Amino acid sequence: MARRELGPAGLAVVQAVEPWTRSGRVRVACSGGPDSLALAAAVAHLAGRDASLALRAEALTVDHGLQAGSARVADDVARRLDDLGLPTRVAAVTVDRADPAGLEAAARTARYAALSTGLVDGDVVLLGHTLDDQAETVLLGLARGSGTRSLAGMAPGVALASGALLVRPLLGLRRATTADACAEWGLPAWHDPQNLECRFARVRVRERVMPVLEAELGPGVAEALARTAELARADADELDAVAARVVGSRDGTPQELPVPSLSGLPEAIGGRVLRRWLIGLGVPEPSFGHVRAVRALVTDWHGQAGVDLPGGIRIVRERGVLRQGPRDDG
Numbered sequence: 001m002a003r004r005e006l007g008p009a010g011l012a013v014v015q016a017v018e019p020w021t022r023s024g025r026v027r028v029a030c031s032g033g034p035d036s037l038a039l040a041a042a043v044a045h046l047a048g049r050d051a052s053l054a055l056r057a058e059a060l061t062v063d064h065g066l067q068a069g070s071a072r073v074a075d076d077v078a079r080r081l082d083d084l085g086l087p088t089r090v091a092a093v094t095v096d097r098a099d100p101a102g103l104e105a106a107a108r109t110a111r112y113a114a115l116s117t118g119l120v121d122g123d124v125v126l127l128g129h130t131l132d133d134q135a136e137t138v139l140l141g142l143a144r145g146s147g148t149r150s151l152a153g154m155a156p157g158v159a160l161a162s163g164a165l166l167v168r169p170l171l172g173l174r175r176a177t178t179a180d181a182c183a184e185w186g187l188p189a190w191h192d193p194q195n196l197e198c199r200f201a202r203v204r205v206r207e208r209v210m211p212v213l214e215a216e217l218g219p220g221v222a223e224a225l226a227r228t229a230e231l232a233r234a235d236a237d238e239l240d241a242v243a244a245r246v247v248g249s250r251d252g253t254p255q256e257l258p259v260p261s262l263s264g265l266p267e268a269i270g271g272r273v274l275r276r277w278l279i280g281l282g283v284p285e286p287s288f289g290h291v292r293a294v295r296a297l298v299t300d301w302h303g304q305a306g307v308d309l310p311g312g313i314r315i316v317r318e319r320g321v322l323r324q325g326p327r328d329d330g
């Protein structure tokens with residue numbers, strides 16, 4: 001397979017992936033779906049021409065253990081990737097079903113932990129998210145009333161604590177391209193039945209909303225939404241950098257924020273400063289409403305009581321500073 005002629009779709013996938021295969025260990029995260037299968041096939045193709053990459057490339061399939069027969073599906077995927085010449089491991093993970101963030105988030109946490117294990121500086125993990133996934137993410141964010149950070153969608157690359165990189169090389173390619181690439185390579189993809197379950201908002205966006213948008217607004221809608229993500233990311237990065245400088249403290253998160261340092265800040269920065277500070281204090285995932293309530297202690301001060309937040313944290317305004325106060329209930 002590795003030596004077979006490339007078709008146009010396969011070539012597009014190979015070209016997107018190649019820059020991320022030049023050094024370090026290259027680990028493909030493969031669920032067996034068409035996107036990550038095309039990704040794995042592209043790496044196998046490149047490894048067939050590059051002896052050094054052949055020694056560094058591998059795939060990992062995570063068995064979340066949440067669906068009947070998941071171990072068999074994972075083993076099948078691993079066998080097919082092995083057949084492509086890509087050494088593949090199955091990582092069986094335990095998903096915390098009691099995670100307050102929900103089952104999907106718990107599965108994601110377990111998956112990313114498994115994918116990141118054992119990597120060192122310079123290694124990469126390749127994920128198969130496509131432009132369509134990005135467009136769906138932006139649309140879901142718009143429907144929630146998200147700001148630029150959320151509209152930025154999925155990052156093209158994220159540095160892990162180990163120094164390894166998590167990369168999404170296919171964010172510029174349509175899902176149709178990865179499906180075509182699998183067909184060109186003669187690789188039957190596994191189709192997760194959950195990807196058709198309309199109880200998930202993302203599935204409804206994919207199956208029902210995007211086709212209507214493309215029919216009514218033109219076939220470039222997905223590309224346009226993905227561009228919105230790129231523009232929003234650039235803006236959000238700048239604003240976050242400014243906010244980081246305002247909160248900045250060499251000794252970690254400051255315990256107090258002086259009100260005068262906050263009151264003159266524009267909304268785009270003030271909200272970010274507070275959000276960052278609250279996360280630093282240990283508030284898990286402060287919502288827009290939480291941040292707005294804390295910001296009102298600065299911008300709409302009329303002696304109100306403190307603001308109770310998740311994580312058992314209460315923020316009060318006292319003697320010209322914001323800081324943690326005792327909870328009413330304890």
Ligand SMILES: Nc1ncnc2c1ncn2[C@@H]1O[C@H](COP(=O)(O)OP(=O)(O)OP(=O)(O)O)[C@@H](O)[C@H]1O
Nearest residue numbers: 029030031033034035036037060061062127128129
């Ligand atoms: N069980 C898994 N094992 C390894 N990697 C996974 C697994 N599930 C998801 N991933 C990685 O995360 C990416 C996005 O996952 P998502 O659930 O959106 O797609 P998918 O339904 O698995 O299909 P596809 O492989 O076509 O993206 C995948 O492309 C893959 O790189």
